[in-house]
Amino acid sequence: MPLVNMRDMLNHAYQNGYAVGGFDLVSLDFLEAILSAAEARRAPVILSLAESHFEYYDFELAMSASEAAARRATVPVAIHLDHGASFESAVKAINLGCNGVMVDASHEAFAGNVGITQRIVHMARACGVPVEGELGYVAGVEGEDAEKHPGEVVYTSVEEAEAYVQQTGVDFLAVSIGTVHGRMKGEPALDFERLQMINERLGIPLVIHGGTGLSDDQFHKLISNGVSKINYYTALADAAGSRMRNNAAADGRCGYTGIVKGIQDDMRAEIQRCMELWGSAGQADAVLGAAEAWQPVQHVIIYNVNREDDALVAAMMHEGKRVLSGIPGVRRVITGTAVQGGAKYQYSWLIEFVHEKVIDSYRADPVHVDFADMLFRPIAGDRISIDYLES
Numbered sequence: 459m460p461l462v463n464m465r466d467m468l469n470h471a472y473q474n475g476y477a478v479g480g481f482d483l484v485s486l487d488f489l490e491a492i493l494s495a496a497e498a499r500r501a502p503v504i505l506s507l508a509e510s511h512f513e514y515y516d517f518e519l520a521m522s523a524s525e526a527a528a529r530r531a532t533v534p535v536a537i538h539l540d541h542g543a544s545f546e547s548a549v550k551a552i553n554l555g556c557n558g559v560m561v562d563a564s565h566e567a568f569a570g571n572v573g574i575t576q577r578i579v580h581m582a583r584a585c586g587v588p589v590e591g592e593l594g595y596v597a598g599v600e601g602e603d604a605e606k607h608p609g610e611v612v613y614t615s616v617e618e619a620e621a622y623v624q625q626t627g628v629d630f631l632a633v634s635i636g637t638v639h640g641r642m643k644g645e646p647a648l649d650f651e652r653l654q655m656i657n658e659r660l661g662i663p664l665v666i667h668g669g670t671g672l673s674d675d676q677f678h679k680l681i682s683n684g685v686s687k688i689n690y691y692t693a694l695a696d697a698a699g700s701r702m703r704n705n706a707a708a709d710g711r712c713g714y715t716g717i718v719k720g721i722q723d724d725m726r727a728e729i730q731r732c733m734e735l736w737g738s739a740g741q742a743d744a745v746l747g748a749a750e751a752w753q754p755v756q757h758v759i760i761y762n763v764n765r766e767d768d769a770l771v772a773a774m775m776h777e778g779k780r781v782l783s784g785i786p787g788v789r790r791v792i793t794g795t796a797v798q799g800g801a802k803y804q805y806s807w808l809i810e811f812v813h814e815k816v817i818d819s820y821r822a823d824p825v826h827v828d829f830a831d832m833l834f835r836p837i838a839g840d841r842i843s844i845d846y847l848e849s
């Protein structure tokens with residue numbers, strides 16, 4: 459069960475002076491390259507899915523693949539929503555299996571950013587999911603074209619960072635100290651003095667977006683000043699793109715598999731280089747020992763109905779599936795009818811929670827309370843309800 463609590467993972471990195479890569483994936487080639495690199499280097503790793511990339515792939519399908527890959531890994535893995543654009547995005551990501559979410563309200567003024575972030579932190583915390591906030595503005599978007607989306611870099615101020623973390627309760631903070639998303643011309647100048655002050659004031663894992671193009675020395679200085687997560691995408695996309703152009707040039711008639719041949723090898727080499735450079739290589743076993751395993755809980759109800767009205771029961775189940783599956787922290791809702799006619803209990807619910815904490819937040823959620831009071835309990839008098847931790 460190598461999915462682990464991302465808060466524990468990054469706290470381990472923070473306390474032990476290294477950084478974990480948050481590698482954005484846009485296809486199975488990325489996913490396989492990231493995890494095979496992590497296995498080869500015995501490194502903890504974060505699979506990152508950026509909302510700005512959802513136009514290139516189906517988020518739901520990519521989550522299924524990411525989770526399946528994480529579960530069969532032998533190194534600790536977390537799955538993170540990168541640059542979530544809204545409260546609804548964060549809920550959807552958590553319900554699909556992300557165990558870390560980033561709120562990007564950094565385009566808002568301070569008060570607006572705090573308000574949006576507070577709401578998401580409150581919801582995510584009730585699901586056991588840590589939140590990354592961002593303060594200041596890292597120009598560009600996740601991608602290869604930062605120079606086309608320049609904007610203005612807005613540096614994170616020390617005072618605002620302290621107030622923001624206190625008021626929102628975010629677990630990690632993405633700071634803006636001179637990096638940009640995507641490719642850059644030349645080596646960026648980073649404000650390490652500012653970073654050092656932020657780190658001394660906050661004492662929580664810091665995150666850098668726009669890792670592509672930094673020198674080895676810059677990475678070392680970032681990490682020695684509290685950076686525990688580095689978002690990395692553009693260099694991987696460039697490595698893949700370069701291989702694909704070479705493949706196409708070598709054989710003008712090659713098809714899809716001919717064009718993508720070898721891109722995983724090139725991405726894996728770059729990811730492994732980062733893992734060595736950032737110090738996460740070799741930390742897998744220590745993180746597995748220090749981090750909570752990320753385990754779902756099965757909320758099981760078996761019941762009988764007091765009224766022999768099949769249509770009423772079917773309508774109740776249908777409505778339950780619809781409303782309960784939208785509650786934060788609910789992975790899936792399955793209803794059942796006994797195969798054997800004479801079963802002691804004729805009907806079942808299997809509701810999967812992302813984390814043990816959801817047992818309480820689900821019970822208190824107004825959507826659940828309404829459904830249970832108005833539709834379920836009035837007809838399901840005879841029932842048993844138990845929560846099981848997956849083992």
Ligand SMILES: [Zn+2]
Pocket residue numbers: 541596600639667668689
């Ligand atoms: Zn970013």
